[in-house]
Amino acid sequence: MKKILSIILSITLIVSISLSGNADTFKSGTIGKCTWELDGTRLTIKGNSSMTDINLYNMPWENDEITSIAIEKGVTEIGQRAFSNLNVPVVKLPYTVKTINASAFQNSKIQTLVLTYKVNGIGSYAFNGCETLEHVWYDGDSTSKYNLDKNTSWNNSELHKAEWHAYKLGLVTENDKISSADALAVLHSAVGKTEFTFGQTLAGDVNGDDNISAIDALMILHYTVNKIHLFPIQE
Numbered sequence: 001m002k003k004i005l006s007i008i009l010s011i012t013l014i015v016s017i018s019l020s021g022n023a024d025t026f027k028s029g030t031i032g033k034c035t036w037e038l039d040g041t042r043l044t045i046k047g048n049s050s051m052t053d054i055n056l057y058n059m060p061w062e063n064d065e066i067t068s069i070a071i072e073k074g075v076t077e078i079g080q081r082a083f084s085n086l087n088v089p090v091v092k093l094p095y096t097v098k099t100i101n102a103s104a105f106q107n108s109k110i111q112t113l114v115l116t117y118k119v120n121g122i123g124s125y126a127f128n129g130c131e132t133l134e135h136v137w138y139d140g141d142s143t144s145k146y147n148l149d150k151n152t153s154w155n156n157s158e159l160h161k162a163e164w165h166a167y168k169l170g171l172v173t174e175n176d177k178i179s180s181a182d183a184l185a186v187l188h189s190a191v192g193k194t195e196f197t198f199g200q201t202l203a204g205d206v207n208g209d210d211n212i213s214a215i216d217a218l219m220i221l222h223y224t225v226n227k228i229h230l231f232p233i234q235e
Helices: 002-025 142-150 157-161 180-190 198-204 214-224
Strands: 026-031 034-039 042-046 068-071 090-092 112-115 135-138 163-166
Touching (some): 180 214
Parallel strands (some): 090 112
16 A cells, blocks of 8 residues: 555656646747747747737747747737747748738748738748748739739848749649549548648648648538538638
């Protein structure tokens, strides 16, 4: 009996120390009407509004220590200097983001950027100095791209030098239109029968949970029979 109690106490102590350690690396706060959470090196931005601009001399977090970032659906505007000097290889913006303000990602080490057709304005120096930026994934048509280019301010040459890739939500096959074949392909990927490329994963993740699952396949199937007209990630 004493041995069992000793084991229980040891486990309790280990768990307590573990939780205590995690608490030390977790920080949170507000930035305008949005909230931010820093869990270790992962930064999450939440809210149904715009981020305020950030003063470089009073940063709420240390961008150079962050290794991953999640900007959740609901955030409408990226504040000035919010993610300058960011050391994150992939940045995905939700469909709710419409504006990226000046110097938002300046001098960041982004390699891949995912933009949506909802973005209609990019401020000056927003991607200035992002010398590692190689790929931009964009789901807008030629008209949307033209308008985005027209509303992109000066000193964003790195953004224009990157290779731009087109993708369409729900379309993971080489067909011209979304069909049941796309739903089947997503299902095969979800169960490990096939491996998707980065672009296929973007197109197949229609519910926006950063994961390919049977739910995505079902949503695509619903879209093909007009049960839905927008995917959950777009709402």
